[in-house]
Amino acid sequence: xxxxxxxxxxxxxxxxxxxxxxxxxxxxxxxxxxxxxxxxxxxxxxxxxxxxxxxxxxxxxxxxxxxxxxxxxxxxxxxxxxxxxxxxxxxxxxxxxxxxxxxxxxxxxxxxxxxxxxxxxxxxxxxxxxxxxxxxxxxxxxxxxxxxxxxxxxxxxxxxxxxxxxxxxxxxxxxxxxxxxxxxxxxxxxxxxxxxxxxxxxxxxxxxxxxxxxxxxxxxxxxxxxxxxxxxxxxxxxxxxxxxxxxxxxxxxxxxxxxxxxxxxxxxxxxxxxxxxxxxxxxxxxxxxxxxxxxxxxxxxxxxxxxxxxxxxxxxxxxxxxxxxxxxxxxxxxxxxxxxxxxxxxxxxxxxxxxxxxxxxxxxxxxxxxxxxxxxxxxxxxxxxxxxxxxxxxxxxxxxxxxxxxxxxxxxxxxxxxxxxxxxxxxxxxxxxxxxxxxxxxxxxxxxxxxxxxxxxxxxxxxxxxxxxxxxxxxxxxxxxxxxxxxxxxxxxxxxxxxxxxxxxxxxxxxxxxxxxxxxxxxxxxxxxxxxxxxxxxxxxxxxxxxxxxxxxxxxxxxxxxxxxxxxxxxxxxxxxxxxxxxxxxxxxxxxxxxxxxxxxxxxxxxxxxxxxxxxxxxxxxxxxxxxxxxxxxxxxxxxxxxxxxxxxxxxxxxxxxxxxxxxxxxxxxxxxxxxxxxxxxxxxxxxxxxxxxxxxxxxxxxxxxxxxxxxxxxxxxxxxxxxxxxxxx
Ligand code: ADP
Ligand code: ZN
Ligand code: ZN
Numbered sequence: 001x002x003x004x005x006x007x008x009x010x011x012x013x014x015x016x017x018x019x020x021x022x023x024x025x026x027x028x029x030x031x032x033x034x035x036x037x038x039x040x041x042x043x044x045x046x047x048x049x050x051x052x053x054x055x056x057x058x059x060x061x062x063x064x065x066x067x068x069x070x071x072x073x074x075x076x077x078x079x080x081x082x083x084x085x086x087x088x089x090x091x092x093x094x095x096x097x098x099x100x101x102x103x104x105x106x107x108x109x110x111x112x113x114x115x116x117x118x119x120x121x122x123x124x125x126x127x128x129x130x131x132x133x134x135x136x137x138x139x140x141x142x143x144x145x146x147x148x149x150x151x152x153x154x155x156x157x158x159x160x161x162x163x164x165x166x167x168x169x170x171x172x173x174x175x176x177x178x179x180x181x182x183x184x185x186x187x188x189x190x191x192x193x194x195x196x197x198x199x200x201x202x203x204x205x206x207x208x209x210x211x212x213x214x215x216x217x218x219x220x221x222x223x224x225x226x227x228x229x230x231x232x233x234x235x236x237x238x239x240x241x242x243x244x245x246x247x248x249x250x251x252x253x254x255x256x257x258x259x260x261x262x263x264x265x266x267x268x269x270x271x272x273x274x275x276x277x278x279x280x281x282x283x284x285x286x287x288x289x290x291x292x293x294x295x296x297x298x299x300x301x302x303x304x305x306x307x308x309x310x311x312x313x314x315x316x317x318x319x320x321x322x323x324x325x326x327x328x329x330x331x332x333x334x335x336x337x338x339x340x341x342x343x344x345x346x347x348x349x350x351x352x353x354x355x356x357x358x359x360x361x362x363x364x365x366x367x368x369x370x371x372x373x374x375x376x377x378x379x380x381x382x383x384x385x386x387x388x389x390x391x392x393x394x395x396x397x398x399x400x401x402x403x404x405x406x407x408x409x410x411x412x413x414x415x416x417x418x419x420x421x422x423x424x425x426x427x428x429x430x431x432x433x434x435x436x437x438x439x440x441x442x443x444x445x446x447x448x449x450x451x452x453x454x455x456x457x458x459x460x461x462x463x464x465x466x467x468x469x470x471x472x473x474x475x476x477x478x479x480x481x482x483x484x485x486x487x488x489x490x491x492x493x494x495x496x497x498x499x500x501x502x503x504x505x506x507x508x509x510x511x512x513x514x515x516x517x518x519x520x521x522x523x524x525x526x527x528x529x530x531x532x533x534x535x536x537x538x539x540x541x542x543x544x545x546x547x548x549x550x551x552x553x554x555x556x557x558x559x560x561x562x563x564x565x566x567x568x569x570x571x572x573x574x575x576x577x578x579x580x581x582x583x584x585x586x587x588x589x590x591x592x593x594x595x596x597x598x599x600x601x602x603x604x605x606x607x608x609x610x611x612x613x614x615x616x617x618x619x620x621x622x623x624x625x626x627x628x629x630x631x632x633x634x635x636x637x638x639x640x641x642x643x644x645x646x647x648x649x650x651x652x653x654x655x656x657x658x659x660x661x662x663x664x665x666x667x668x669x670x671x672x673x674x675x676x677x678x679x680x681x682x683x684x685x686x687x688x689x690x691x692x693x694x695x696x697x698x699x700x701x702x703x704x705x706x707x708x709x710x711x712x713x714x715x716x717x718x719x720x721x722x723x724x725x726x727x728x729x730x
Contacts, residue, residue: 031072118152125176224377226583246315304337387592431486510538
């Protein structure tokens with residue numbers, strides 16, 4: 001019987017490709033990597049099936065080049081998750097499978113799979129006479145050590161005792177020791193349990209609700225105000241899972257921004273913790289991936305891509321700050337790690353905890369529908385009181401260099417009392433606009449429909465959309481007047497202003513420019529944590545998850561952008577950002593206050609925010625979404641296209657709209673319309689929006705329609721992509 005390998009290969013293929021096995025070799029197992037030819041080059045694919053026949057003429061099939069893994073490195077759990085993601089996001093299966101592998105394992109020249117090796121004494125090794133090694137003290141030491149420990153000991157640990165693997169291999173040749181790969185049973189790093197805090201009543205209820213449901217699928221929304229002790233709830237639920245011999249996956253929005261969470265996990269659980277995020281080197285990622293895959297690590301803390309890490313004993317998934325938009329990948333496979341966490345938990349029949357002080361409207365809706373168990377933490381843990389929020393009306397109190405006089409006064413008082421001030425401004429750079437005060441000329445990006453941002457140190461104009469940069473013009477290119485003026489405030493300018501106004505106080509800026517290196521960020525955070533009076537300036541990077549005990553005043557310099565955002569999620573984002581950044585104020589014994597500058601103090605969004613009544617905000621926002629037919633009351637997919645000419649973009653989208661409309665049924669096909677910034681990086685962008693009150697018709701239409709779009713002649717002149725459940729529509 002001929003055997004055909006069905007292989008998921010990277011590339012724009014909607015199905016796995018068929019290959020012939022390598023003659024005379026044992027066929028590979030499902031879930032192993034194989035090297036196969038694709039066109040003229042070798043690529044790494046993953047075996048998804050062994051079939052009796054091919055849809056194609058077997059004479060045209062090519063044989064695989066090599067089998068890379070002796071046993072499956074992706075288990076059934078990951079294969080099932082990847083299949084689900086490929087189907088739901090209508091994305092090529094091979095591209096999805098590639099996401100499941102650490103970068104090192106995607107390369108055709110990849111090193112063989114690393115196994116964690118451990119050494120163990122044999123019966124012969126126990127019985128042998130050590131005197132025969134009188135002239136080889138290292139061998140005596142190795143045998144003595146392994147005799148004392150019945151358990152296998154890792155090569156790394158033996159190495160640390162000065163016992164080289166060369167010695168061990170010589171002993172292995174004599175059958176005195178054996179090496180074996182360590183798998184999940186009897187994981188190497190035993191989690192340390194203990195150090196738990198005494199829970200308050202709300203935390204206790206949350207922990208027992210979660211731990212009672214651990215052995216089956218269930219979703220728990222841990223809805224707790226900032227500082228209410230959600231992390232302690234996660235830790236105690238995790239401890240129960242670890243005690244039962246199972247593993248925990250914890251997703252965090254951006255790991256560099258939550259070093260404290262990582263630190264707390266390590267303090268509590270020691271060496272059993274592994275970390276995985278894209279800022280790590282390929283080697284470090286591979287190592288962490290192997291440690292969890294082999295069960296040596298019992299807890300994995302990672303960013304969104306960690307949802308694809310194989311965990312044989314998975315017993316619980318925690319998604320911290322579940323509302324955070326960084327869980328949604330914005331290019332390639334546009335997946336939501338939070339949503340995949342639910343799918344994976346369902347497949348594995350385990351619990352998943354979604355935690356947030358400001359849950360997404362989708363999640364709240366699901367909780368209200370009874371699909372999730374809603375757990376509340378309504379009080380701050382420990383002794384901290386919630387902060388007080390107030391608006392400053394910028395029409396009555398004019399700001400100079402971004403700061404109104406009541407705000408300046410509050411800052412001076414806070415610093416004088418020995419506390420820290422956090423200034424939040426979601427705009428990096430020096431100033432958002434460079435303008436000629438004579439003729440009104442504005443520096444636009446030559447490649448985008450966007451203004452260029454003024455930067456200082458290094459000085460110049462930079463486009464935040466395409467990255468293009470140029471020097472500051474000494475004169476206006478339009479009228480020749482000298483020195484066009486930076487208009488508006490960015491974090492760099494704010495930092496400069498603060499240094500002038502408060503020359504005796506250190507100013508710490510945290511944004512993507514100031515923290516290009518992890519080291520810079522760590523240094524900045526350490527400086528803040530000394531607790532000495534300081535001014536902190538930053539973007540939302542500073543608002544996320546940090547615990548800064550000495551901050552008692554938070555200033556939101558400009559909240560108005562979010563009030564009138566073009567995007568339907570604008571107000572949700574604003575409420576979340578303000579409440580998250582407000583949560584940085586007064587987290588310890590000292591009470592906190594939050595001052596928000598606005599030109600729109602009577603905007604209907606403010607009362608709920610000022611009362612820190614996120615549920616009231618969410619009720620109103622959900623009602624509005626229902627009335628306007630937007631998520632969670634409708635399901636959306638966005639078909640985006642871009643090309644170097646506007647014509648090419650529109651020709652494709654008009655064809656696509658026609659094809660999709662022809663059998664759209666209950667799905668509304670809206671557009672094409674130009675993107676909010678039509679030209680970006682020199683390309684013209686437009687989009688089609690597909691909308692339906694039910695999911696199945698939308699996905700049915702996509703399943704039938706996309707293969708048709710693949711072969712449109714117009715498709716060859718554009719880049720196009722599909723975004724299922726898009727985060728923003730423009
Ligand atoms: P959240 O994640 O909800 O913002 P954290 O878990 O960071 O809150 O907790 C805020 C602070 O309260 C931390 O310093 C934490 O150590 C402390 N804390 C949490 N739970 C308790 C408790 N039960 N008793 C005393 N302190 C607690
Ligand atoms: Zn001019
Ligand atoms: Zn640009």
